[in-house]
Amino acid sequence: MSYLDLVQPTAGDRLAVRALKATARFLEDRIRLVSLVDFLASKPVPHDLNWAYTLGSVCLFLLANQIVTGVLLALYYRPAISEAYESVRHIEEEVTCGWLVRQLHAWGANLMILALCFHMARVLWYGSYKKPREINWLIGVGLLLATLTFGFTGYLLPWDQLSYWASKVGTEIPGALPVIGSVLVKVMRGGEEITGATVGRFYTLHTLVLPGIVLGLVFLHLAIMRYHGITALPGKEHSRKVPFFPHHVMKDAISIYLTLAVLYVLVVVSPWKLHEKADALVTPEGVKPEWYFLWMYQFIKYFPQQIGFMSGKVVGIVLSSGVFGLLALAPVLDFGEGRLIQQRKLFMSLALAVLLGVLSLTVLGYICERDISLLGTTIHFDIKGFPEKVTGK
Amino acid sequence: MNRVGTESGALEDVSVSAADAGGGLPRRCMLLRLAAALQAATAAALGLPVVRFLLAPLRSRVAASEWQRLTASADVPLGATIALKYRIPEAEGYRQSAADTGTVWVARRPGRLDAFSAVCTHLGCNVAWEPARNVFACPCHGGLFSAAGQVVGGPPPRPLTQLEIKEEGGAIWVRSKGNRV
């Protein structure tokens, strides 16, 4: 007899169970809620799904965090250039728990993009976008683009020096495109310059338009995923099935708890700084976009002014945007039926090459125009990320 | 709970799986209680800052204000009851605004000088002095206050709120007593 046998259901437990059953019956009789929950919970999933399959749930959790903290921030944030910075400062310094809410939103945004990349990588790695799941993959690419736009529009809102100048450079880039370039810049900025009109636009996109789009897409994404069922591990299509609840839910929950821990540690250990208030007259040193745009920003730098009859910048912009095109086309480019890596050697090599390219450009974008010290030696990297000056101890 | 590998289409047979789980095995009973406690603790830890953030306005008290110069003493002759604006310090998001949002009725009677907040103690509309009837009348629900601020008719539960008032250097000064007026 183990000590667990000593634990008997108490009268309280029985009462709780009775109350739960009664509530469930009430809801079932009226809106069939129990059937619905049962339907969702009992979906058979392969028993050997690994931890990478929990990344979608991690994205979902981080999205929920963004919504809750975003709604709270909106209570005090003022989308006008005379007030935006002051209102963020007020949230950060005066409102009870305001710093926590702001930091959860800022770090949550970064983790969400990271989690999306990993989630996407797992779908790519297992070839889970193959027939019949191509459309859900496209919805996923839409979610990625919408989330990146969330990041871009949100970055301007605190109206500090970095956010102002990064948004200025970011909205300037499409200006190089022929014909539509200048129109695009004006539409994005709501005028020639980054002004209160820009803040208004970005705020509306960030708090009204994008949430609508993302929630709609996520609903479709999950509904279609539930409809198709999750893909098995490649080559293990016939492995034993278990119900989604509680087996996979348990795994999801563990990943989410881990994410929560990472999120809170980052918030406390390395909070996002609010810099000086934006000043259109003084450009600070080292203006760079957020890390997830660094690769594009860096890529464009390597093109000469003019390539034949075209501007080098335009070639750079088109080529780097092409990465998203490739991503969207993955189910077409990777057309074979097999999902095992050895059946997709060509495509996986291409994917790996693009991934390495993006990663190296990100690193170059990070180190460029910076002094990096390692073991007593300081190296300055120039605008293209090449080491320039080496100074000893 | 052990419908391993089946699509649950059991619409007729309503199996209340979540509820059933607590009843039977002691081990499950124990684990369920542990899991529920863990979830509740997490929810509380995550929810507490949210609640505190939402309740932040409760912590910002309107402090007793500074003495404010309202007008020259000569502007309020004996027997007069006139309305004047005064500043109410107010936290408006990040901004400490001190707009002239308050109305105060200053009344000079033989031997006394009173300052009444115009805010009706019923539901907060502004009362107006009616010399013909010698009352402060509220336009919203017909509350009536005497010249001394006492309720003489209608629904108001309390007399008009008084502000501290003094005359110094030929001018009239008021100060609110701290709570909202």
Ligand code: HEM
């Ligand atoms: C807000 C963003 C997103 C959320 C909340 C989300 C959520 C989920 C969840 C919960 C799953 C099932 C479990 C899992 O595979 O982890 C899933 C599957 C899937 N996701 Fe996402 N996802 C998001 C973005 C994306 C992106 C950016 C892509 C790719 C471009 C993508 C492509 C897919 C595909 C194709 C599946 C089906 C995989 C299969 O059946 O094995 N999702 N998603």
